[in-house]
Amino acid sequence: MANEACIVGIGQTPFCRGEGSGVTELALQLQACTAALDDAGLKARQVDGIMPFPNLGSAEGFAANLGCPNLRFAATINMGGAAPVASLQTAGAAVKAGAADYVLVPAGWNGYSGRRVAQTLNEQVSSIPGGAIARDFYFPYGLTSPAQWYALMARRHMHEFGTTPEQLGAIALAMRKHAQLNPNAVMHGKEMTLEAYLAAPMVTDPYRLFDCCIETDGAAAMIVTTVERARDLPGKAVRILGVASGQPYPADEITNRKDIFMTGLTIAAPQAFKKAGLKPADVDFAQIYDCFTFEVLQQIEESGFCERGEGGAFVEGGRIELGGDLPVNTHGGLLSEAHVLGMGHIVEAVRQLRGECGTRQVADAEVGVVTGWGDFGDGSIAILGRA
Amino acid sequence: MSDNEYKKPLPALEGLTREFYGFCKDGELRFQRCNGCRAWRHVPREMCPECGSMDWGWEPSSGRGKLFTWTVAARPLHAAFADETPYAPAVVELDEGVRLVTEIVDCRPDNLEIDTPVEVVFEEVTPGITLPKFRRSGH
Numbered sequence: 261m262a263n264e265a266c267i268v269g270i271g272q273t274p275f276c277r278g279e280g281s282g283v284t285e286l287a288l289q290l291q292a293c294t295a296a297l298d299d300a301g302l303k304a305r306q307v308d309g310i311m312p313f314p315n316l317g318s319a320e321g322f323a324a325n326l327g328c329p330n331l332r333f334a335a336t337i338n339m340g341g342a343a344p345v346a347s348l349q350t351a352g353a354a355v356k357a358g359a360a361d362y363v364l365v366p367a368g369w370n371g372y373s374g375r376r377v378a379q380t381l382n383e384q385v386s387s388i389p390g391g392a393i394a395r396d397f398y399f400p401y402g403l404t405s406p407a408q409w410y411a412l413m414a415r416r417h418m419h420e421f422g423t424t425p426e427q428l429g430a431i432a433l434a435m436r437k438h439a440q441l442n443p444n445a446v447m448h449g450k451e452m453t454l455e456a457y458l459a460a461p462m463v464t465d466p467y468r469l470f471d472c473c474i475e476t477d478g479a480a481a482m483i484v485t486t487v488e489r490a491r492d493l494p495g496k497a498v499r500i501l502g503v504a505s506g507q508p509y510p511a512d513e514i515t516n517r518k519d520i521f522m523t524g525l526t527i528a529a530p531q532a533f534k535k536a537g538l539k540p541a542d543v544d545f546a547q548i549y550d551c552f553t554f555e556v557l558q559q560i561e562e563s564g565f566c567e568r569g570e571g572g573a574f575v576e577g578g579r580i581e582l583g584g585d586l587p588v589n590t591h592g593g594l595l596s597e598a599h600v601l602g603m604g605h606i607v608e609a610v611r612q613l614r615g616e617c618g619t620r621q622v623a624d625a626e627v628g629v630v631t632g633w634g635d636f637g638d639g640s641i642a643i644l645g646r647a
Numbered sequence: 648m649s650d651n652e653y654k655k656p657l658p659a660l661e662g663l664t665r666e667f668y669g670f671c672k673d674g675e676l677r678f679q680r681c682n683g684c685r686a687w688r689h690v691p692r693e694m695c696p697e698c699g700s701m702d703w704g705w706e707p708s709s710g711r712g713k714l715f716t717w718t719v720a721a722r723p724l725h726a727a728f729a730d731e732t733p734y735a736p737a738v739v740e741l742d743e744g745v746r747l748v749t750e751i752v753d754c755r756p757d758n759l760e761i762d763t764p765v766e767v768v769f770e771e772v773t774p775g776i777t778l779p780k781f782r783r784s785g786h
C-alpha cells in the first residue's frame with residue numbers, strides 16, 4: 261500500500277477554438293504543468309521524471325523550461341491517444357522502483373488553430389507504428405484518416421450485431437448532455453437533440469459530424485508519485501488500483517485481424533481488473549476515450565461492461581448518462597469538452613474521485629475507469645480509486 | 648495519365664511492397680504464402696506469424712472474394728481526394744482469407760452491401776503504379 265502509485269496533481273488550460281490559444285504547443289502544455297504542480301503542492305525542481313506525449317515535445321525541453329534540474333527518468337509511450345493512460349502504468353512503475361520520485365505527464369496541442377486534428381495523420385503518418393503500411397496500402401485508396409479506419413469497424417459491427425445510428429447517437433448525446441454541466445467544455449451551452457444529430461452531414465459513413473471528436477486547442481497534465489510521498493502533500497491523492505495497456509493483433513495493420521473487433525483493450529482490461537481485484541460491476545463511472553462514438557461502444561464491450569455485440573443496447577436509455585448505471589465521460593469527453601489527447605479523461609476521473617465535480621458529481625464515486633485508444637486500436641485502461 | 652497529373656498518394660516501391668505492386672503492374676494479384684504451414688498473408692511480412700517459417704513464395708490469388716466492410720468518405724480528409732467525394736474505401740476478403748483495402752469500381756457508394764461477391768480488376772494510375780481494385784462478380 262505504501263509503495264502503491266497514485267495521482268497527486270492535475271492541471272489543465274482553458275479549451276478553445278476560434279482564434280486559438282495564441283501560444284505555442286509547448287507553452288500551452290507548460291501552463292497545464294504549472295497548474296498540476298500547484299494542485300499537488302510541488303515545486304518544479306522536485307519533478308525528476310517526465311513523460312511527454314508522442315511528437316509533442318521532449319522531456320529535456322519540458323525540464324529546461326519548468327526548471328527541473330534533477331531529471332533522471334524520461335520516456336514516451338508510442339500509443340497515440342492511448343499514451344496518457346498507458347503512461348500511468350510506466351510512471352507508476354518508475355516511482356515504485358525508485359527510478360523517479362515525481363513523474364510529470366503532459367499532453368496538449370493546438371488541435372484547432374495549428375495542425376487540425378483531422379489532418380494530423382496526413383502529415384505524420386510515418387510517425388505511427390504501421391505508418392508505412394498505411395502509406396503503401398491505405399492511402400492510395402483515400403483511406404487516410406482515423407475516422408475512416410475506425411468507420412470500417414463500425415460498419416462491420418452494425419452488420420454483425422445490428423448496431424444502429426440511433427445507438428451511436430445516444431453516445432454523442434450523453435457526452436453533449438454532460439458538457440452542459442461543465443463550464444470548461446467547448447460545447448457548454450450548446451445542447452443537441454437526436455434529430456439534430458441524425459440531420460448532421462456525414463463525415464465518413466457511418467460517422468456523422470457529431471460522431472467525431474471536436475478539434476480544440478488545450479493542454480492538461482498530471483503528476484504521479486507513491487502513496488507514501490503523497491502523505492506529505494496537501495491534496496487528496498487518487499489511487500491507481502490497476503493499470504494495463506495492450507495492442508491489437510496485428511497492431512500495425514487494421515484490416516487483417518482474424519478478430520476484427522479485437523483491440524488493445526481486449527487484452528488490457530482483464531489484466532487491469534485483475535490487478536485491482538475488481539470487476540466491471542464495481543465501477544462507478546468510466547471516462548472512455550471517445551475519438552468517435554463507435555469507439556466508446558467498442559471499448560465498453562471490450563472492457564467487459566457488457567458482452568460483445570451488446571454495446572448498442574447498453575448505451576441506450578440513459579444508462580451511460582449521469583444518474584445511469586455507468587456514467588460515461590462526465591466532463592463531455594473528446595466529443596463535447598475538448599480533445600486533449602485523453603488527458604482530460606484522467607483529469608475528470610481524478611476530480612470525480614476527489615468529489616470536486618459539483619453538479620456533475622457521481623454520488624459516492626469510489627472506483628472509476630479511464631481508458632485510452634490510439635493508432636490502429638492500441639488500448640490502455642486504469643482503474644482508479646478514492647483515497 | 649502522366650505522373651505529373653496524378654496527385655493522389657502512391658505506395659513507396661520498397662522491399663516486399665515493390666514486389667507486390669510489381670505483380671499488379673503485370674496484371675497479377677499475388678499474396679505471400681508460407682511454404683511451411685501454407686498460410687496466406689497480407690500485408691507483406693518477412694516471416695510467417697503462424698509457424699515462424701521464413702520460407703515463402705508469391706502465389707497467385709483467385710482474385711475473387713467478397714466485400715467485408717467499407718466507409719463512404721463524404722468529406723475529404725486528404726487534399727488529394729477533395730474532388731472525389733463521395734468515394735468508398737473498401738475492404739475485400741479474398742477467397743484465400745486475406746483482406747485488402749481497395750475500391751469497388753462499378754458500384755455507387757450508397758449501393759454497397761457487405762458480402763457482395765467481387766473480383767479483381769487492375770487500374771494503371773501512373774506508368775509505374777497499378778492498383779488492384781474490384782468489381783462486382785457477374786456484372
